[in-house]
Amino acid sequence: MQRGHYSNLQPLMIISRKMNAPFKPESLSLDQLKVGTRAHVDSIDWDALEHSEACRLRHFGFDEGVAVEPLHLGPFGRDPLAIRVGRMTVAIRRAHARAVRVTPA
């Protein structure tokens, strides 16, 4: 029982190390955040993005601890998302927003 519990935890620890942030129950991905809800970026799964996409996100100022807020959603399939980052508003697709973990403020 004890052993089984330990081996269940193992993958979780790997994930949280990769995400470089402690696991928080209230943490969700940016695409799940409701419009108008402010949040802070916990971590970004850079490996889930292509190099140029990761670069671009970084250039937009996406970083741990940065305040973000979804402002608008695209009319078809609620995609893409318009997100406020700092004083900038950027448009990214839902698929990319999924790589960003946030905690609502």
Place this chain on the structure above:
Amino acid sequence: MNPIPLVAVAGNPNAGKSALFNALTGARQKVGNYPGVTVERKSGRLMLADGRPVEMVDLPGAYSLDPASPDEAVTRDVLFGRQKGERQPDALVIVLDASNLDNHLRFALQLIELGLPTIVALNMVDLAKRDGLDLDAKRLEQELGVPVVETVAVRRRGIAELQTALDDMLSAPRCPAHRGAPSDLLHLQRRARELATAAVLRESPVRRWTHRLDSILLHPVAGLLILAVILFVMFQAVFAWSQLPAGWIQDGFDALASLTTSILPPGLLRSLIVDGVIGGVGAVVVFLPQILILFFFILLLEGTGYMVRAAFLMDKLMHWAGLSGRSFIPLLSSFACAVPGIMSTRTIDDPKDRLTTILIAPLMTCSARLPVYTLIIAAFIPARSVGYGIGLQGLVMFGLYIAGVWGAMLAALILRRTVVRGGGGAFMMELPKYQLPAAKDVVIGLLTRAQIFLKRAGTIILGTTVILWALASIPQAAPGQKQSDVSIAGKIASGIEVVVRPIGFNHDIAMALLPAMAAREVAVSAIGTVYSIDSPDDATQAKTLSERLRNAWPLPTALAFLAWFVFAPQCISTIAVTRRETNGWKWPLFMVSYLFALAYLAAGLTYWTATALGL
């Protein structure tokens, strides 16, 4: 003597870099491409107070020196002195959006680290104030260690001060550029944020105006309606407003042609000048109204910041075809004419999305197809209703449009998985603040587009028109012979006939296909010539031609001919502009091959099906 100092203008996209560049250099700009890439190089001259010239180059907008796009790679290579066709700049002007310092300062810090003499233009200070942001330029100057000048480039404010600062800097003795170890991006980002906080005197909530406008313009219902209205006006304008000036241009060239005809004695020379040269130049210039009108709207949409919003609204739909929202407006414009449509793909950042858009743009039903469609439909499709007040002729016309759109989407899907595979397809862009563009910037943009089209595409269009003329006129027919039979073009047509015979095309169509390369609508007059109809009035000519065709062509042939024109790249101008925009012959040749293959297949399938059905 030292060469003229070269000053590069660098900055983030949406920092107002181009407006500042325009303000510094005025309308006399040279636009070209960097060798080997499709990245635009824009340069101009600036005169200092004592009359010394300075060469300015407008570097592509970039977020950092770690490139995420070919544009950014060029910016980095120019700054490091590694770009072919460009010497290393002697000095830098960094353009910053005053209300976006925490982001833009990162790139500025990276650039200052290069050690080149540098001035920072703190741009759009008016918009920052409007957003409730008061900045301390002096403080920023101390922290950065380089001169900081406040500017409002679109209103031409702060430009004199910027010139003075530039003068001082270029006059100062040059120290050798030092280059320490580059700081990492994360460190720079955090330093940028500290600096931005330090420079802000007073701050109130962000971008109220832009946010309010966005909640209307990006609204799932209202936003789409507004987009539809804007696009309708734009499409109407390109389609309808250009008719009148294009008509004047056509009349002007016709008058010139008949004047020349009356002066020169008949013969090959007169024919060369009238049909080859005047016809060729006319064929080029006649595109200008459409190009200028379309780009007027595009520059306005770009300048106000709405263009990115339109892309935002349409992104999901375009994504289904493997493209991004950025491709929407160029493709829509191609319904009027693929030439300005392809030229407007410059607004697409991603090189693969852009290439795919260029390759499928000719499939949008352009206005030059209409005369062909109208002629054939009038001749072969009975004008009866299919019920609910829908006419059969209109339905067929609509079907041809839809066939083009579906063909384009299918082609995009296949291209994105084969020849233009990988990367791209992403949609990540900044939604800039709304602002009113300056009339002068719009005019400069229009002049640049006109210049590019006339110089680069115009020469190819003129050249091929002359070649087509030569093929049709040499050798000259003896009395009693038909020119179309003896000419080289006639011989080529006989060759074409062998190839197109299986898809139901007859000798007349084969004769029309080569001249129709100049422009699709030429097919109508070419067929008219074959049937020796010489009527001064276009309307009567079309009517008589319709009747003749009805008796001469079987229905399957006519339908195959329509299907052919949905896909066939029968337009030298489109091919020329593709060459210009893709910087080589590889892609235009590919485009022509795949479109002809598609056209052949579509015409063949139509012909065989129609024949099998006994139509």
